[in-house]
Amino acid sequence: MTTTTWLIILLVLSVVANVALTAQLTARRRGPQPLSPATTVTVDSPQTLRALESTRLELEQARRAAEHATGLMQGRDLELGRVRGLLAQAQAQASDAADAAASAQEAGALRRERDGLLTRQRELEEEVRLRSRERDDAQSQSQALARIHELEGRLADAEARAEAPPGPEPVSPAIPRQLPLGRDTTTDSTVDGADLGPVVVRAASARGDRARHDGEHRRDAVLLRFAEEIPAPTLLSAVAAGAPRGRWSQSAAARACRSLAAQVGRYGESLGRELYGPGGDDGALNALLRTTLQGVAHSMRLVTRGEGPGGEADDAAIEVALTALLTRLGDSRDREREHLAFGVGDGALLRLRDGKWSAVFTPGEPAPDRTLRLPAAAAARVGWARLTTLPDDVLAVCSPPMAELLLREDVGSWFAARWAGRQPYLTSFLSEVNVPVRSTGGDRSLVCLWDFGDARNARSATP
The missing domain is CATH 3.60.40.10 (PPM-type phosphatase domain)
Structure with missing residues (x-):
C-alpha cells in the first residue's frame, strides 16, 4: 500500500478515537440519574445535544473523508494500472524492436550470401559457356576434318574406279540461272x-x-x-x-x-x-x-x-x-x-x-x-x-x-x-x-x- 493510503487510514482512526473520547466525557459529566420506580424520564441538556450534534457532524465529515480517500485510492489504482500497461507495452515494443533488428541483421546476412551465390553462379555459367564453345569448336573441327578425309577418300575411290559420269561436278545438282516464264510455270x-x-x-x-x-x-x-x-x-x-x-x-x-x-x-x-x-x-x-x-x-x-x-x-x-x-x-x-x-x-x-x-x-x-x-x-x-x-x-x-x-x-x-x-x-x-x-x-x-x-x-x- 502507498503512503497516501496509510495517511488516510490514520486520519480515520484518529477521528473515531476523538468521537469515542468525547462520548465518554459527556457521560461522566451527567452522572447517574435517579429513576422512579414507576417511570423513567430522560432529559438531555442543551450541552449534551450540542455535543451529540458536533459528534454527528464529525462522523459525517469522517465518512466523507473516508469516501474521498477511497476515491483517491481507486484513482491511484487506475493510474497505476495504466502506467503498468504502458510499461508492458513499452517493454513489448522494445522486444519487437530488438527482434526486428535481429531479423534485419539476419536478412542482411542472407541477402549478402545470396548475392554472393548469384555472382558465383554467373561466373560458373560463363565458364560453362566458354567450355561449351571450346568443345563445339573442337567437335566442328573434328567433324570438318573427318568430312574432308571422307570426301578425299571418296574422290580417290571414284577416280580409281572411274565410275562417275562425265561432267565437272557429278554429285552436285545443276543450279538454274533464271526462273521460267509463262502462265503455266511451276517449281524448277x-x-x-x-x-x-x-x-x-x-x-x-x-x-x-x-x-x-x-x-x-x-x-x-x-x-x-x-x-x-x-x-x-x-x-x-x-x-x-x-x-x-x-x-x-x-x-x-x-x-x-x-x-x-x-x-x-x-x-x-x-x-x-x-x-x-x-x-x-x-x-x-x-x-x-x-x-x-x-x-x-x-x-x-x-x-x-x-x-x-x-x-x-x-x-x-x-x-x-x-x-x-x-x-x-x-x-x-x-x-x-x-x-x-x-x-x-x-x-x-x-x-x-x-x-x-x-x-x-x-x-x-x-x-x-x-x-x-x-x-x-x-x-x-x-x-x-x-x-x-x-x-x-x-x-x-x-x-x-x-x-x-x-x-x-x-x-x-x-x-x-x-x-x-x-x-x-x-x-x-x-x-x-x-x-x-x-x-x-x-x-x-x-x-x-x-x-x-x-x-x-x-x-x-x-x-
Missing part, C-alpha cells in the same frame, strides 16, 4: 518419298537443261499415293510427262496425276478384286484400266475447256504420256512382290537387278503406240502388265529422258552404284537425279521403289 524441281517398311520409295522431277536454257517451265509431274480404296495395302506411283511444246502441258500433267489417284480410288474395290482375288480376270482388269484413263482424260480436258475450235478443249496443248505402277505393300513372305504397271505413251518401267538396268515395261508397245498421248488416246489400247520383284530389286518409273540416262552404259552404272541396296535421302536423291551430265535436255522425272522383302532387312538411307 520437286522431290517426295517415304520409307514404308520393306518398301522404300523416292520420287523426283527436275526441269531439263534445254528448258532452263530457253527459260521454259518444267512439264512433268510425279505422284505418290496410298490407294486406300483397294482392300489390300497398295501404293500408287505415277510419272506424267507433258509434251515438250504443249502450252498447258504442266497443268495437264499435274491434273493427270491427281485425277489418276481419284479414278483408282473410285474403282479401287474392283481393281483389288481383279488384282489380288483368286478369280481375277484379265479382260475385266483391262476394261477397268481403260475406264480409269478415260476418266483421267476427261479431267485433263477441263484445263483448256473453251480454248479449242468451236469451244472444245485444245488437246494439242495438254498432251501427256502417263506411266503408273500399283505395288502391293507389306512383307513378301513368298519372296516375290506383285506389281501392276499400266499407262499410255513413251514412258518406261526399268528394273535394277545385279547392278544392271533393264526395261521391263513400256506402255507404248508396239512402237507406233509410243506416240500416243492423253487425252486423245484414252479410247485406244491401254498398255499394262503384271510383274514381280525379288528382295533387293529396284524399280524405276521413268519419263523418256530419264529412262535414256539409266539405260546408257556409262551413266546407268553410276546410278546403279549409288542406288543398289541402299536408298538415299530425299535431298541426295534430287541431287543425283539433277546431276549435270550430257543428255537430250528433257525433263528428268522418275519414281524409284526399293524392295527389301521384309521390313527387318530394310537398310538406312545414305547421304
Whole structure:
C-alpha cells in the first residue's frame, strides 16, 4: 500500500478515537440519574445535544473523508494500472524492436550470401559457356576434318574406279540461272518419298537443261499415293510427262496425276478384286484400266475447256504420256512382290537387278503406240502388265529422258552404284537425279521403289 493510503487510514482512526473520547466525557459529566420506580424520564441538556450534534457532524465529515480517500485510492489504482500497461507495452515494443533488428541483421546476412551465390553462379555459367564453345569448336573441327578425309577418300575411290559420269561436278545438282516464264510455270524441281517398311520409295522431277536454257517451265509431274480404296495395302506411283511444246502441258500433267489417284480410288474395290482375288480376270482388269484413263482424260480436258475450235478443249496443248505402277505393300513372305504397271505413251518401267538396268515395261508397245498421248488416246489400247520383284530389286518409273540416262552404259552404272541396296535421302536423291551430265535436255522425272522383302532387312538411307 502507498503512503497516501496509510495517511488516510490514520486520519480515520484518529477521528473515531476523538468521537469515542468525547462520548465518554459527556457521560461522566451527567452522572447517574435517579429513576422512579414507576417511570423513567430522560432529559438531555442543551450541552449534551450540542455535543451529540458536533459528534454527528464529525462522523459525517469522517465518512466523507473516508469516501474521498477511497476515491483517491481507486484513482491511484487506475493510474497505476495504466502506467503498468504502458510499461508492458513499452517493454513489448522494445522486444519487437530488438527482434526486428535481429531479423534485419539476419536478412542482411542472407541477402549478402545470396548475392554472393548469384555472382558465383554467373561466373560458373560463363565458364560453362566458354567450355561449351571450346568443345563445339573442337567437335566442328573434328567433324570438318573427318568430312574432308571422307570426301578425299571418296574422290580417290571414284577416280580409281572411274565410275562417275562425265561432267565437272557429278554429285552436285545443276543450279538454274533464271526462273521460267509463262502462265503455266511451276517449281524448277520437286522431290517426295517415304520409307514404308520393306518398301522404300523416292520420287523426283527436275526441269531439263534445254528448258532452263530457253527459260521454259518444267512439264512433268510425279505422284505418290496410298490407294486406300483397294482392300489390300497398295501404293500408287505415277510419272506424267507433258509434251515438250504443249502450252498447258504442266497443268495437264499435274491434273493427270491427281485425277489418276481419284479414278483408282473410285474403282479401287474392283481393281483389288481383279488384282489380288483368286478369280481375277484379265479382260475385266483391262476394261477397268481403260475406264480409269478415260476418266483421267476427261479431267485433263477441263484445263483448256473453251480454248479449242468451236469451244472444245485444245488437246494439242495438254498432251501427256502417263506411266503408273500399283505395288502391293507389306512383307513378301513368298519372296516375290506383285506389281501392276499400266499407262499410255513413251514412258518406261526399268528394273535394277545385279547392278544392271533393264526395261521391263513400256506402255507404248508396239512402237507406233509410243506416240500416243492423253487425252486423245484414252479410247485406244491401254498398255499394262503384271510383274514381280525379288528382295533387293529396284524399280524405276521413268519419263523418256530419264529412262535414256539409266539405260546408257556409262551413266546407268553410276546410278546403279549409288542406288543398289541402299536408298538415299530425299535431298541426295534430287541431287543425283539433277546431276549435270550430257543428255537430250528433257525433263528428268522418275519414281524409284526399293524392295527389301521384309521390313527387318530394310537398310538406312545414305547421304
